[in-house]
Amino acid sequence: MAYFRSNIEAAAGYVPGFQPENPDVVKLNTNENPYPPSPKVLEALAAIDPEKLRRYPRPLGDEFRKSAAAVLDVKPENIICTNGGDDLLTICLRSFCDGGRPLVYASPTYTLYRVLAQIQDCRVIEVPFTDKGGLQTEQLASQNAGMVIVCNPNAPTGAFIPPAQIEELAQKLNGRSVLLVDEAYVDFAEDNCVSLVKKYNNVIILRSMSKGYSLAGIRFGFGIADESLISGMLKVKDSYNVDTLAQTAANAAIQDRQYFKKNVAGIIEQREWLAQQLRGLGFDVPQSSTNFLFVKPAGGDAETIYKKLCDKNIYVRYFSDPEISERLRITVGTARQNEKLIEALKNIL
Amino acid sequence: MAYFRSNIEAAAGYVPGFQPENPDVVKLNTNENPYPPSPKVLEALAAIDPEKLRRYPRPLGDEFRKSAAAVLDVKPENIICTNGGDDLLTICLRSFCDGGRPLVYASPTYTLYRVLAQIQDCRVIEVPFTDKGGLQTEQLASQNAGMVIVCNPNAPTGAFIPPAQIEELAQKLNGRSVLLVDEAYVDFAEDNCVSLVKKYNNVIILRSMSKGYSLAGIRFGFGIADESLISGMLKVKDSYNVDTLAQTAANAAIQDRQYFKKNVAGIIEQREWLAQQLRGLGFDVPQSSTNFLFVKPAGGDAETIYKKLCDKNIYVRYFSDPEISERLRITVGTARQNEKLIEALKNIL
Known part of the structure; x- marks a missing residue:
């Protein structure tokens, strides 16, 4: 067969x-x-109008986009809502990588990257961290990648790369390849790379509601990037990728600072x-x-x-x-x- | 850029x-x-242990699989749970179609098929229904398809193709191509094709909880197929594609016959x-x-x-x-x- x-x-x-x-x-x-999770999440879920269950969800998650934009000091148009952070990874692989556009990432890291590349049938180039845990910027930038990923803080090591190093990589890749900074764990870190989105049109930040917001069960992640990248990625995402209950829970959670x-x-x-x-x-x-x-x-x-x-x-x-x-x-x-x-x-x- | x-x-x-x-x-x-939706859905959602929100959902939706298997007289292993029926379509496109394996379908039909093929970068061959609304079986079967889709009942026409015609197509394709029967609207029809799953290892039935169960807001669909197909498709689906709240709602809904x-x-x-x-x-x-x-x-x-x-x-x-x-x-x-x-x-x- x-x-x-x-x-x-x-x-x-x-x-x-x-x-x-x-x-x-x-x-x-x-x-x-x-x-x-925040008691506000449970309150919001309990208050949902049953009418909303029979109707399709908001395709773009407008309310969450507004709330997250306010928290992160970006525009709602800089945000794409996804069915967990993994959905954003899949959308990015499908947007930027294929037979001629390899996936490049700093390794060892989240093993799902390799699995998703195999499904997308694109080549993988793993560039080890330096002995001191830094990025081999030159090597990461010189592979004609469709996309480069840096998981920061990294899984499974827990290490944090200073944003200045990530910025150097973003700059080298700009105009050629997209740089995804997987910040699934950044809520527990001392800094983050969101500000790079305003300076570089090739940077995508991945965020998750699973870790810092105690909502792994509802599957809600999001991406932050320049509007030009977001609008292209919206074509690849499923129209109704995030359900109404998850949108409601995520919105309540991110507002309860x-x-x-x-x-x-x-x-x-x-x-x-x-x-x-x-x-x-x-x-x-x-x-x-x-x-x-x-x-x-x-x-x-x-x-x-x-x-x-x-x-x-x-x-x-x-x-x-x-x-x-x-x-x-x-x-x-x-x-x-x-x-x-x-x-x-x-x-x- | x-x-x-x-x-x-x-x-x-x-x-x-x-x-x-x-x-x-x-x-x-x-x-x-x-x-x-059924009042049982609201009861089940209200009874969810908040502990479940912070934990990852069941990757395979075990409880729903059992309930749906009982209703449909198949085994839980014949079922894959998806984030709406559209997620199943994407999983199938990614499993079976690529540059050398075109998508073939009877047309006019659900316009998403064409969009998903473009994202997957595979060729599309549209085979019109006959003047009487029947399938051009020979033409559908002779395209070396990665996958053939028949939407039944069809959208947007509402017409129903008798299962015997679909079976003839399944038989012709068997051993060569997968046949997806998109039964998103079948709850309102007089018959269905689930029984073909037991006879042909190349048939996948798509079902949705959005229409007959009034749950478009929660995004829950599923596929029914031979175990050999399901186990391959599980490799392509996102690990946690259906959240805990949606699993709970769908399970309550399908049980309330x-x-x-x-x-x-x-x-x-x-x-x-x-x-x-x-x-x-x-x-x-x-x-x-x-x-x-x-x-x-x-x-x-x-x-x-x-x-x-x-x-x-x-x-x-x-x-x-x-x-x-x-x-x-x-x-x-x-x-x-x-x-x-x-x-x-x-x-x-």
Whole structure:
């Protein structure tokens, strides 16, 4: 049977993190926010007119665009709403990459990029970070890319590249290739690259409501870019890609600035506590600008620790990819969850 | 600037039907169901644990798959959940079509097929229906298609092709090309093609919760096919393409069989009343197996009638495409809405 295109036939597909059914587990494996979303989200969902369920959603998510534009100091026309950040990645791959226009990215990074390139049947060029964790700007810029991606802060390492370095890359690529800065985790970082959108018409910023806003369940992401890029990308997105309930929830969440700041501050505090504890247990814990830590156990056997934690109903993320198989990616949980993890690790080690 | 691929640069994009903001209009232009969704949907949404909002959704929509499988007498593994039916179309285009594998469909039909083919950069071959509205089976089957689509019942004509004709096409294509039967409107028809899935491993049935279940606002569609096709398509779909709220709403809706049957019966009754009234006003009204009528005014000037209805805050759909520009597509509304339309038309004519 050869119904499928050969690149799809050959693809393994993306394997999302394990989603255990048991609600009592300590789930630190898929970078969800451990705190609930703003109470304003629940209020907004409860207040939805049932009439809106039977009607098609707003194609462009106008209300969210206005709210996000106000928060980010851009225009609504600079924003595209997407069905999670991953939908924006797919839209960009389909807009900018193909057989003659490769995807280039700084690596190691989010493994979905490679999977999406295979579906789009475009070549992938991975450019390693420097030993100090910086960008190889010249190499990233000289590949005739359809699109270059820098995940910042990066997953799964948690490291943050200073915006000045990203700007240098944007400048080199300008007029030739698009630069996507995947800021899915930027809510936990010290800075961001939104201001580049006003200076460079080739920069796209990816944002997500899944992490800082505790809304992974509703699938809402968005892109920020020059109007010329947004209007082209709107042709590629599905007409009604974001449903009415998700639009309502995302809009309520982004407007509640006070809750957002408290939520993020709580996670950063816990992140620093957890990092300190893990260092105390002999782990190598690089600084993180995200809601997770990418740690290396003193003994080196990440996989065994991962399995022993699973046995105790504590889930963290282990990647078998040899480049990163010595480490575990641990999502920052609530104080209670993080304490449980540290207790369990003390038992295991 | 040449950031975009040339096919995207050249694309016009899909123009969704006008969504007026004023809630008092009579909106018969985008084939939404005029009745609210099942009260069970609202109950299920109100009962959602806020904890579920912060967690990623079930990647495969397991609960919906089970419910739909029971209703349709197939296995959960025969079902793929999608972000509206349009998401399934995109997944199929990306799975089966490319530069060497054209998209073939019976036309005139849903204009999105052509738009999606342009984004996928694959050739389109349109095979007209016969004068009697049947399929040109031989021609559809002999194009070395990556995928053939038959929209059944068809949009915008409303006509229904007997499953035996579709089966003949499935058989001819088997082993070579996939056949997608777009049954977005089948809830209002007298029969369907689901049983073909068990006989032919190349048949995919598209279904939507937007029409018969009054849930256009939540974006939920699904595909039904042989497991071998479903497992390949799952590699192409986004990991978390359907959010938790939509999964919950769709699952509640498909389980409430009694409400569904009543809802659909009400629309069919109104459809027949509206058809009779329009015929009385001199319109040509072909039989419809959907929740809309595709009508031709006696005078012939569909565009003028469309505009005059807009002035009265009554919206129907007019397509400027010369092939179908003599007709209007009118969604069947509530009794009150349909009466208002008939009154308005009596004034206009």
